[in-house]
Amino acid sequence: MIVNRKAYFLIIGFFCLFNSTIIAQDQRIADSLAGIYRADTLKGNEKLELLRELSFNEVKDNQRSLQYAEELIQLSEKMGDYPYLSQGYYQKGSAHRLLGNLEEAVKAFFKSAEFARKINKFSLEGSAYGAIASVYSITDNHKNAMLYYNKAIATLRKDKDKVALASTILNAGDALLTKKKYDSALVYFKESGEIFEQLNYATGKAYNLGNIGMVYANTGKKELAEKNINEAIHILQESEDYYPISVYLMAMSDIYLEKGQWQAAIDYSKRSLTLAKQYGLKEQIGDANKKIAELYEQAGDSVLSYKYYKSYIIYRDSVVNVKNVQQMGDLRTNYEVSQKQIEVDLLDQKRKNQRNIIIATAIALFLIILMAIGLYRRNNFIRKTKKIIEQERDRSDSLLLNILPEETAAELKQNGAVKAKKYDSVTVLFTDFKGFTNYSEKLSPEALVETVSFYFSRFDEIVEKHGLEKIKTIGDAYMCAGGLHSNTEDHAKRMILAAIEIAAFVEKTKKDVSASELTFDIRIGINTGPVVAGVVGTKKFAYDIWGDTVNVASRMETMSEPGKINIGENTYELVKDTFECEYRGEIAVKNRGAMKMYFINNN
Numbered sequence: 001m002i003v004n005r006k007a008y009f010l011i012i013g014f015f016c017l018f019n020s021t022i023i024a025q026d027q028r029i030a031d032s033l034a035g036i037y038r039a040d041t042l043k044g045n046e047k048l049e050l051l052r053e054l055s056f057n058e059v060k061d062n063q064r065s066l067q068y069a070e071e072l073i074q075l076s077e078k079m080g081d082y083p084y085l086s087q088g089y090y091q092k093g094s095a096h097r098l099l100g101n102l103e104e105a106v107k108a109f110f111k112s113a114e115f116a117r118k119i120n121k122f123s124l125e126g127s128a129y130g131a132i133a134s135v136y137s138i139t140d141n142h143k144n145a146m147l148y149y150n151k152a153i154a155t156l157r158k159d160k161d162k163v164a165l166a167s168t169i170l171n172a173g174d175a176l177l178t179k180k181k182y183d184s185a186l187v188y189f190k191e192s193g194e195i196f197e198q199l200n201y202a203t204g205k206a207y208n209l210g211n212i213g214m215v216y217a218n219t220g221k222k223e224l225a226e227k228n229i230n231e232a233i234h235i236l237q238e239s240e241d242y243y244p245i246s247v248y249l250m251a252m253s254d255i256y257l258e259k260g261q262w263q264a265a266i267d268y269s270k271r272s273l274t275l276a277k278q279y280g281l282k283e284q285i286g287d288a289n290k291k292i293a294e295l296y297e298q299a300g301d302s303v304l305s306y307k308y309y310k311s312y313i314i315y316r317d318s319v320v321n322v323k324n325v326q327q328m329g330d331l332r333t334n335y336e337v338s339q340k341q342i343e344v345d346l347l348d349q350k351r352k353n354q355r356n357i358i359i360a361t362a363i364a365l366f367l368i369i370l371m372a373i374g375l376y377r378r379n380n381f382i383r384k385t386k387k388i389i390e391q392e393r394d395r396s397d398s399l400l401l402n403i404l405p406e407e408t409a410a411e412l413k414q415n416g417a418v419k420a421k422k423y424d425s426v427t428v429l430f431t432d433f434k435g436f437t438n439y440s441e442k443l444s445p446e447a448l449v450e451t452v453s454f455y456f457s458r459f460d461e462i463v464e465k466h467g468l469e470k471i472k473t474i475g476d477a478y479m480c481a482g483g484l485h486s487n488t489e490d491h492a493k494r495m496i497l498a499a500i501e502i503a504a505f506v507e508k509t510k511k512d513v514s515a516s517e518l519t520f521d522i523r524i525g526i527n528t529g530p531v532v533a534g535v536v537g538t539k540k541f542a543y544d545i546w547g548d549t550v551n552v553a554s555r556m557e558t559m560s561e562p563g564k565i566n567i568g569e570n571t572y573e574l575v576k577d578t579f580e581c582e583y584r585g586e587i588a589v590k591n592r593g594a595m596k597m598y599f600i601n602n603n
Helices: 027-039 044-057 062-079 082-099 102-118 122-138 142-156 162-178 182-199 202-218 222-238 242-258 262-278 282-298 302-318 322-352 358-403 406-415 436-440 445-465 491-511 513-518 548-558 569-575
Strands: 421-434 469-474 477-482 521-536 542-546 565-568 581-589 593-600
Touching (some): 027 044, 082 102, 082 122, 102 122, 162 202, 182 202, 202 222, 222 242, 262 282, 421 436, 421 548, 477 491, 491 521, 491 569, 548 565, 565 569
Antiparallel strands (some): 521 542
């Protein structure tokens, strides 16, 4: 069993750095100190420590934690206190990460590391590197994540802060777990677990148990997974640390789904969603909505599935674009590598010029520095420009393929124009909804678009599944074709299969009582014959097909009946040996005369 989970990383805060007492995050401490904060009687270092404690232990309200951190930063800057300034930026980064503002989180953690490095506070510096690595892991930037985890672990081994060291080792193991490197992950969890056990650090032990449970879940050891995760949840509930609880509840949902206990699975997912909403955990809100949508889809409840899936899209888009963080990580790594290379070059140059007089050495070094800076800026500019060009080209290609078939798009890019082509045998399908015009007059524009999109999005999936080409939609009419380009074999058969699936989807939605407001009767018409295909216009161009075959297909749809698939004689000759067809006789068609028509028996 593979547990479907988005990468998550539990940044365990470091203990107070002015003594050796280990302090875990605890909401009860924040609640007890809130009154002292409101009284506003503390000054100097006492006020700094109060703000640090409040920001660190406030786990129920991430926005409030961020406010305490900002106040800590301002006061530390005013007093010139670098240790507290570093901690203020660390807590700011932690709050932003939990709120889903990943780019702001990375910036804050780099500032924390910068001030810690100035005062040789290895525990602060190492913890900041570990936090940076965790954010890169969230954005699936595994290379930079492991780079900073190793940097964090090496830095923290120089310090006595075993909690920060164990926390970072735990998170590094979690990054390996996300990449399905289970044996390597367990090695990291073993070391971090031993340290937490020695320190009797309850929160750390909870995270370690939960992560080991995730390994067991992914390797098919369901009972061990459930035991470890439940124990982790119990410990975390006592300290009111809800972020990891929400994640672990999702893992429990997967475990019970694997056991075939659907109701238990949905209950765990909904508990995770409720908890995430209560404490503003955007990533978990999105993940929980997606999981619930998938569970209802499996249960055949398309309306509830659609409702939760829409909520998932909303929360997914509300989180800061992770691509910004990925690019920022790559740029930061490239910059540090370039800086290191410059330092090596300068050192070599200095050794070569030791025999020269002082003035000559100074001049040479000055010229080398200028050249290095110039080359670095030039290469950096070229690299950034190249990346922007590549991104814009990919975006343009993606947009073009969304408008035109792949073969047509390639021809347009190569020649700047598209020649019209004739195809001897193409199957064309038209659909429309009976009574849709009257229904649409009663809806708001937003509701109208949402209703049409609900059906047409599913039609698109069906058409793509059967290797057909969507041509266009006009109002409530949907048009597609088979047999264009290189995909010319058995197109009539594939079109009939797609039509049957479309009709079945519409009928299934009609029978769903909770979806009564979305239900319609659909008419489907199909015809086969020669067509001409090409691109219309030079601005806002569109791919289209023309010919008598298209007109007859439209007439087939008009002469069809609700829930029926009406086909012309040409299509019938191609599929009569595959599908059961009902001859309707010759029916008079406007401007066409009498035409033979057949119903596909799709019941």
